[in-house]
Amino acid sequence: MARAFLFVLDSFGIGGAADAERYGDTGSNTFGHIAGACAEGRADREGLRKGPLFVPNMLSLGLGRAAKTATGFCFDSGGKALLASAFHGAAQEVSSGKDTPSGHWEIAALPVRFDWGYFPDTVPAFPAELTEAIIREGEVPGILGNCHAPGTEIIERYGEEHVRTGKPICYTSVDSVLQIAAHEVHFGLERLYEFCKVVRRLVDPLNIGRVIARPFIGETAASFERTHNRRDYSVPPPEPTLLDRLTARGSRVIAVGKIGDIFAHRGISEVRKAAGNMAMFDKALSAMDDAGDGDLVFANFVDFDTEFGHRRDVAGYAAALEALDRRLPEALARLREGDLLILTADHGNDPTWHGTDHTRERIPVIGTGPGFGGDIGLRTTFADIGETVAEHLGLARRRHGTSFYETIGGHA
Numbered sequence: 001m002a003r004a005f006l007f008v009l010d011s012f013g014i015g016g017a018a019d020a021e022r023y024g025d026t027g028s029n030t031f032g033h034i035a036g037a038c039a040e041g042r043a044d045r046e047g048l049r050k051g052p053l054f055v056p057n058m059l060s061l062g063l064g065r066a067a068k069t070a071t072g073f074c075f076d077s078g079g080k081a082l083l084a085s086a087f088h089g090a091a092q093e094v095s096s097g098k099d100t101p102s103g104h105w106e107i108a109a110l111p112v113r114f115d116w117g118y119f120p121d122t123v124p125a126f127p128a129e130l131t132e133a134i135i136r137e138g139e140v141p142g143i144l145g146n147c148h149a150p151g152t153e154i155i156e157r158y159g160e161e162h163v164r165t166g167k168p169i170c171y172t173s174v175d176s177v178l179q180i181a182a183h184e185v186h187f188g189l190e191r192l193y194e195f196c197k198v199v200r201r202l203v204d205p206l207n208i209g210r211v212i213a214r215p216f217i218g219e220t221a222a223s224f225e226r227t228h229n230r231r232d233y234s235v236p237p238p239e240p241t242l243l244d245r246l247t248a249r250g251s252r253v254i255a256v257g258k259i260g261d262i263f264a265h266r267g268i269s270e271v272r273k274a275a276g277n278m279a280m281f282d283k284a285l286s287a288m289d290d291a292g293d294g295d296l297v298f299a300n301f302v303d304f305d306t307e308f309g310h311r312r313d314v315a316g317y318a319a320a321l322e323a324l325d326r327r328l329p330e331a332l333a334r335l336r337e338g339d340l341l342i343l344t345a346d347h348g349n350d351p352t353w354h355g356t357d358h359t360r361e362r363i364p365v366i367g368t369g370p371g372f373g374g375d376i377g378l379r380t381t382f383a384d385i386g387e388t389v390a391e392h393l394g395l396a397r398r399r400h401g402t403s404f405y406e407t408i409g410g411h412a
Contacts, residue, residue: 002293002294002338002339002340002392002393002394003291003292003293003294003295003296003297003339003340003393004295004296004297004339004340004341004342004389004392004393005284005288005291005296005297005299005331005339005340005342006107006296006297006298006299006342006344006385006389007284007299007301007331007341007342007343007344008104008107008298008299008300008301008345008346009301009304009324009343009344009345010100010300010301010302010303010304010305010306010345010346011030011304011305011309011345011346011347011348011349011358012030012031012304012321012345012348012363012364013028013029013030013031013345013347013348013349013350013359013361013362013363014029014030014031014032014066014067014070014071014073014090014345014348014361014362014363014364015027015028015029015030015031015032015067015070015071015073015348015361015362016029016070016071016090016361016362017092017093017348017360017361018092019360020360020361022360023098023359023360025098025348025350025353025359025360025361028348028350028353028359028360028361029071029073029348029350029361030309030317030348030349030350030351030359030361031063031067031073031075031364032067032071032073032075033314033350033351033352033353034053034314034317034318034321034351034352035052035053035075037314037318037352038051038052038053038318039052039053039076042314043314043315044315045315045316045319048315048316048319049315049318049319049322052076053318053321053322054322054325055321055322055325056078056080056325057326057328057329057332058321058325058328058343058366059075059077059078059080060080060081060082060083060086061082061083061086061088061328061343061366061367061368062082062086062087062088062089062366063075063088063364063366064077065082065088065089065375066088066089066090066364066365066366067090067364069088069089069090069375069377069378070090070361070362070364070378071362083368083373084373085369085370085371085372085373086366086367086368086372087366087367087368087372087373087374087375087376087407087408088364088365088366088367088375088376089364089365089366089375089376089377089378089379089404090362090363090364090377090378091344091362091365091378091379091380091382091385092362092378092379092380092381092382093106093347093360093362093363093381093382094106094111094113094381094382094383095111095112095113095382096112096113096114096115096116097112097115097116097175097176097209098175098347098348098358098359098360099116099175099176099177099209099210099347099358100175100210100232100258100262100305100346100347101209101210101234101235101262102116102209102347103345103346103347103363103382104259104263104300104346105237105241105262105263106381106382106386107344107346107382107383107385107386108237108241108242108243108263108298108386109241109242109383109385109386109387109390109398109400109401110237110238110239110240110242110383110386110400111381111382111383111400114207114238115207116176116207116208117176117206117207117208117209118172118174118175118176118208119148119172119178119208121148121174122147123146124146124147125146125147125148125171125172126146126170126172130202131143131146133202134170134198134199134202137198137202138168138195138198138199140166140167140168140195141165141166141167142165142167143167143168143169143170144158144161144162144165144167144169144170145158145169145170145171145181146170146171147171147172148171148172148173148174149171149173150173150310150311150356151171151214151226151310152226152311154169154181155169155181155216155224155226156221156224157221159183159216159218159221159224160220160221162182162183162186162187163183163186163219166186166187168180168181168182168187168192168195169181169182170199173356173357174357174358175209175210175357175358176207176208176210177208177209177210177211178199178203178208178211178212179211179212179214180192180195180196180199180211180212180213180214181214181215181216181226182195182213182214182215182216183215183216183217184215184216184217184227184229185217189215189229192213192215193213193231196211196212196213196231196233197233199211200233204235207235208235209234209235210232210233210234211232211233212230212231212232212233213229213230213231213232213233214226214230215227215229215230228274228275228276230258231261232258232261232262233261234261234262234263234264235264236263236264236266237263237264237266240267241263241266241267242267242386242389242395243263243266243267243296243298244266244267245267245395245398246267246294246295246296246393246395247267247268247269248267249294249395250294251294251295251296251393252269252270252291252292252294252295252296253267253268253270253295253296253298254269254270254272254290254291254295254296254297254298255268255269255270255271255272255298255299256272256273256280256284256287256297256298256299256300257272257273257274257280257283257299257300257301258273258300258302259271259298259299259300262300272286272287276303277301277302277304277320277323277324278323278324278327280299280300280301280302281301281324281330283299284297284299284331285330285331285334287299288331288334289334293338294393294394296389296393300346301324303320304317304320304321304349305349305358307320308351309348309349309350309351309358310356310357311356312351312352312353312356313351314351314352316351317351332368335368335369335370336370337370337371338369338370339369339370340367340369340372340388340389340392340410341367341368341369342365342366342367342385342388342389343364343366343367344363344364344365344366344382344385345363345364346363347359347360347361347363348360348361348363362378363382365379365384365385371409371410372408372409372410373408373409374407374408374409375407376404376408379402379404381400381401381402382401383400383401384401384402384403384404385401386400386401387400387401387402387403388401388403388404388405388410390403391403391405391410392405392410
């Protein structure tokens with residue numbers, strides 16, 4: 001048997017989604033616009049980074065080829081050659097929405113064919129009966145916010161009142177989500193988690209994808225800061241995913257980052273978390289060391305999305321891509337005969353785009369492993385990724401995706 005490693009660069013879309021117009025995202029391109037900004041000097045920041053985007057290791061895996069497949073965008077590779085064992089392509093999402101659960105579930109070979117519930121962009125955003133139930137069953141004196149808002153902005157706006165009154169800050173976005181911000185000390189971290197579990201139950205009838213705990217620290221609006229103790233309370237997938245199929249047959253699925261939360265901890269053998277992309281990469285490397293035959297390491301690098309995409313920080317996003325790229329050789333050095341490594345994304349979050357929300361984009365599908373290589377073209381669903389991993393790890397085929405294992409030279 002073999003091992004597989006799935007690394008998700010959260011929100012690193014490459015543009016070109018055929019249905020982007022439906023989401024108001026026609027023309028969005030996370031990779032393309034970051035690269036363009038870097039080339040023009042608009043992503044230079046003293047002490048952080050300067051000049052054209054420099055990601056030679058991802059280019060050696062076919063990132064430039066994937067971008068061309070997705071949109072026709074040509075990224076100057078500086079003459080960087082492809083690894084002989086690299087494969088590359090792009091994938092189009094078929095799931096409803098452009099959110100984290102939909103993208104990850106589809107990667108794990110389970111597209112979301114139903115429509116999530118959403119809260120309107122009104123004030124208040126939540127139905128009165130839901131708000132009343134949250135206050136009553138959550139045993140709080142009231143809630144603050146009750147609107148669409150960026151997370152850091154709403155903490156600055158309501159944080160001091162929250163500390164003074166004990167009312168949690170509840171807000172939403174264009175995603176199917178209800179987020180709850182509360183102070184780790186004054187409200188209590190464990191109390192926030194328990195409160196979120198209550199709210200998770202209350203929003204189930206509304207088909208809301210996630211309730212997210214957003215703890216923060218600090219004493220004034222100027223010093224408030226979100227911590228890495230975020231926790232997502234997700235709806236469980238309605239059918240078995242790749243993860244369930246693996247654990248059911250006795251393989252291990254090691255979840256790095258927020259993967260466990262995204263799948264409601266179904267099909268997860270072990271969770272490893274850390275604060276920040278680089279610490280998360282350390283966890284991913286140790287998981288690669290520990291993985292045995294038939295195991296999957298599934299890692300999410302969330303900072304691209306939360307710290308830079310939503311905050312429309314082009315320079316920060318570019319620097320984060322370059323930092324992860326510098327460390328990719330450490331992962332490549334751990335690959336042995338029979339291993340498969342795939343780098344991909346779950347949606348876009350173009351930091352040059354209007355607003356602060358995700359963008360509907362195609363995703364890169366690039367990777368390597370001893371004996372692999374080739375052009376997988378444009379895949380019609382993210383589920384092809386999951387079915388390829390499934391075939392590589394010796395699982396029977398399922399109906400939602402088409403494996404490209406044979407295309408890249410695999411022989412199950």
